[in-house]
Amino acid sequence: MKPGLKVGLIGGGAMGSTHAEAYRVIENAELVAIADLIPERAQAIASKTGATIRSANEIIGDPSIDVIDVCVPTFLHRDFVVKAAEAGKHVFCEKPMARSLKEAEEMKAACDKAGVKLAIGHVVRFFPEYISAYHKVKNDQIGDVAVVRTTRGGFALPTAWNDWYANYEWSGGLVLDMIIHDFDYLRWLLGPVERVFAKSTLGRDYNRLEYALVTLKFKSGAIAHVEGSWVNSGGFHTRFEMAGTKGLIDYDSRQTSPIKLTVNRRDGTPGVPVPTGAWEESPYTTELRNFINVLDGKEGIVVDGNEGYESLRIALAALESIETGKAVLL
Amino acid sequence: MKVGMISFAHVHAGAYASALNGIPHVEFAGIYDEDEARGAEAAEKYGVAHFKSLDEMLASDIEAVVICSTNADHCHYTVKAAEAKKHVLVEKPIATTIEDAKQMIEACKKHNVKLQIAFPVRYMPAMVEAKRIVQSGQLGRILAIKGTNNGSMPGGWFVEKDKSGGGAVMDHTVHVVDIIRWMLGLEFEEIYAEYDRLIYDIPSEDCGMLTMELTGNVFATLDTSWNRPKSYPTWGGVTLTLIGTSGVLEMDAFGQYYNVYRDEATKAEWANFGGNMDYILVKDFVDACINDKPVKITGEDGLRALEVALAAYESGRIHQPVKIEDIR
Numbered sequence: 145m146k147p148g149l150k151v152g153l154i155g156g157g158a159m160g161s162t163h164a165e166a167y168r169v170i171e172n173a174e175l176v177a178i179a180d181l182i183p184e185r186a187q188a189i190a191s192k193t194g195a196t197i198r199s200a201n202e203i204i205g206d207p208s209i210d211v212i213d214v215c216v217p218t219f220l221h222r223d224f225v226v227k228a229a230e231a232g233k234h235v236f237c238e239k240p241m242a243r244s245l246k247e248a249e250e251m252k253a254a255c256d257k258a259g260v261k262l263a264i265g266h267v268v269r270f271f272p273e274y275i276s277a278y279h280k281v282k283n284d285q286i287g288d289v290a291v292v293r294t295t296r297g298g299f300a301l302p303t304a305w306n307d308w309y310a311n312y313e314w315s316g317g318l319v320l321d322m323i324i325h326d327f328d329y330l331r332w333l334l335g336p337v338e339r340v341f342a343k344s345t346l347g348r349d350y351n352r353l354e355y356a357l358v359t360l361k362f363k364s365g366a367i368a369h370v371e372g373s374w375v376n377s378g379g380f381h382t383r384f385e386m387a388g389t390k391g392l393i394d395y396d397s398r399q400t401s402p403i404k405l406t407v408n409r410r411d412g413t414p415g416v417p418v419p420t421g422a423w424e425e426s427p428y429t430t431e432l433r434n435f436i437n438v439l440d441g442k443e444g445i446v447v448d449g450n451e452g453y454e455s456l457r458i459a460l461a462a463l464e465s466i467e468t469g470k471a472v473l474l
Numbered sequence: 475m476k477v478g479m480i481s482f483a484h485v486h487a488g489a490y491a492s493a494l495n496g497i498p499h500v501e502f503a504g505i506y507d508e509d510e511a512r513g514a515e516a517a518e519k520y521g522v523a524h525f526k527s528l529d530e531m532l533a534s535d536i537e538a539v540v541i542c543s544t545n546a547d548h549c550h551y552t553v554k555a556a557e558a559k560k561h562v563l564v565e566k567p568i569a570t571t572i573e574d575a576k577q578m579i580e581a582c583k584k585h586n587v588k589l590q591i592a593f594p595v596r597y598m599p600a601m602v603e604a605k606r607i608v609q610s611g612q613l614g615r616i617l618a619i620k621g622t623n624n625g626s627m628p629g630g631w632f633v634e635k636d637k638s639g640g641g642a643v644m645d646h647t648v649h650v651v652d653i654i655r656w657m658l659g660l661e662f663e664e665i666y667a668e669y670d671r672l673i674y675d676i677p678s679e680d681c682g683m684l685t686m687e688l689t690g691n692v693f694a695t696l697d698t699s700w701n702r703p704k705s706y707p708t709w710g711g712v713t714l715t716l717i718g719t720s721g722v723l724e725m726d727a728f729g730q731y732y733n734v735y736r737d738e739a740t741k742a743e744w745a746n747f748g749g750n751m752d753y754i755l756v757k758d759f760v761d762a763c764i765n766d767k768p769v770k771i772t773g774e775d776g777l778r779a780l781e782v783a784l785a786a787y788e789s790g791r792i793h794q795p796v797k798i799e800d801i802r
């Protein structure tokens with residue numbers, strides 16, 4: 145058995161299995177238990193990591209476990225996070241924090257009350273290109289940021305457990321599920337958002353093709369255009385362009401990957417595509433390592449519940465704008 | 475056919491002048507410019523007559539004029555040319571107000587002369603090919619559109635509202651609006667805009683971001699910002715992404731280029747080989763005049779594009795979407 149914190153994982157789908165991989169290389173944490181409603185998924189993770197297969201309630205009730213990692217679909221985050229906090233566990237919860245602000249408030253309150261730490265999986269803050277650009281801007285290399293454009297997606301609507309991504313009540317669709325990554329990153333970089341205006345194919349003739357364009361006006365003055373796409377345009381990719389008073393930076397994952405691989409498959413890939421890359425360490429690992437280190441009394445960067453909540457507010461404002469056709473003030 | 479040019483205020487004047495000199499059945503007959511020195515210099519450069527008075531040029535046997543004045547002067551010059559029975563090719567945007575645009579359209583109709591707006595992007599080979607792909611039906615039904623028309627900050631009268639009608643929004647809304655109308659046959663119904671002066675110390679806005687509702691349940695965004703720094707490899711560009719029910723089309727109108735790294739330049743450069751759209755535009759206008767055919771880009775096309783820019787300004791003032799019909 146490894147020394148360090150004992151982690152129980154709830155949900156072993158696309159994200160859960162990514163997290164399970166991460167704990168294998170994080171020295172001061174051990175994945176001891178996995179719960180998933182699909183036995184084969186739990187089995188796959190258990191046989192790779194040595195974790196025992198148990199129910200979610202058993203894991204949360206186990207006094208020897210320190211940290212609960214919540215990787216179930218979004219609409220279930222609140223229930224598991226609140227239960228885990230009440231059982232005195234620290235919690236890592238995948239983004240988006242919750243499906244509604246009310247749920248997110250309950251999660252924050254439960255963690256505050258129990259005195260446990262809560263981290264939200266805004267992993268883009270741990271991607272090397274986004275970190276590098278963050279520092280480029282903060283070091284005043286392009287001056288004050290004026291206009292930002294971001295892109296995320298380019299793959300078909302992910303098929304996952306119970307087709308939950310396609311269920312708007314469960315996932316919040318593309319805007320809440322995916323481009324919240326960009327909202328969070330931009331808020332980290334540029335500060336609070338003042339106004340949101342958004343359009344989406346949602347509620348028009350959606351037919352499993354979701355595409356959204358969101359404009360954010362920041363209190364700093366900056367204007368951002370955020371594009372999200374669950375329409376296949378060659379597979380998952382990300383882009384950003386930031387223009388400032390002294391220069392401009394732009395990035396396109398399709399043009400800058402040091403390795404290009406194409407594998408022809410007949411069946412299509414199930415599950416949400418999780419980015420891979422030529423990394424020193426997967427950003428998902430870095431993210432969890434930071435949280436574990438903080439729990440372990442060391443230094444680390446954690447996107448906490450308040451941060452997760454603020455980014456959630458932007459995404460929900462965008463959904464409101466899509467629904468009402470009006471600009472939404474934050 | 476003899477053609478004259480009115481005003482070299484706009485930076486595109488040189489490209490049209492070169493085009494006029496290159497078209498076989500055109501005689502570039504002369505230049506009038508309200509700035510006499512600028513007119514004399516241009517006349518010398520292109521080897522044509524310099525008219526010191528507009529009336530003199532309009533009284534000559536030219537049959538058409540190309541107008542490259544400030545946006546605010548388009549109306550005055552177009553109406554005068556129409557009254558003198560000269561066909562008109564006028565730089566975009568058609569005008570700075572709806573009243574002016576309507577007056578121009580009326581005058582040309584009344585005097586039975588042609589009025590074409592200079593939207594050269596329609597003639598770019600990449601755009602012609604894109605339209606062919608759209609019409610082939612491969613994309614299915616169009617759901618959404620993402621456009622950009624970014625550029626460097628032009629300075630000069632472009633930032634003075636009384637001459638240009640606005641800033642980055644006025645300058646860079648109309649091209650993409652026209653391309654969308656032409657390529658997809660859609661009309662613009664409601665406009666939301668965020669714009670601001672964020673980069674340069676100028677009187678007008680330098681950044682603009684429009685979100686638009688179109689006919690056919692389609693939405694679009696358009697980035698009009700003058701945000702290309704001096705070190706950028708080129709002046710800017712036009713891009714358009716179409717999201718269809720059965721395909722996605724990504725277009726970069728100036729995407730036919732190669733990289734150039736010269737020690738004498740202080741930056742990397744993009745050398746474009748995408749064809750001379752200004753030449754094709756002017757030639758098409760001249761052909762319409764000679765053969766008495768309808769022009770491809772009408773005054774109404776210019777007016778529709780202008781309406782979008784004007785609605786964007788109104789939206790930016792009230793921070794809510796504005797219906798086009800409400801500003802007509």
Ligand SMILES: NC(=O)c1ccc[n+]([C@@H]2O[C@H](COP(=O)([O-])OP(=O)(O)OC[C@H]3O[C@@H](n4cnc5c(N)ncnc54)[C@H](O)[C@@H]3O)[C@@H](O)[C@H]2O)c1
Binds near residue numbers: 240415418
């Ligand atoms: N940070 C990122 O980049 C990223 C990427 C993808 C997904 N996510 C987020 O991670 C979360 C999970 O997404 P996913 O793609 O892994 O979904 P998924 O459908 O692949 O996996 C979810 C798993 O949860 C299991 N599950 C559902 N209810 C359960 C319960 N009551 N007890 C135990 N297991 C249960 C399902 O059986 C399934 O295996 C979502 O909130 C999603 O938004 C984040």
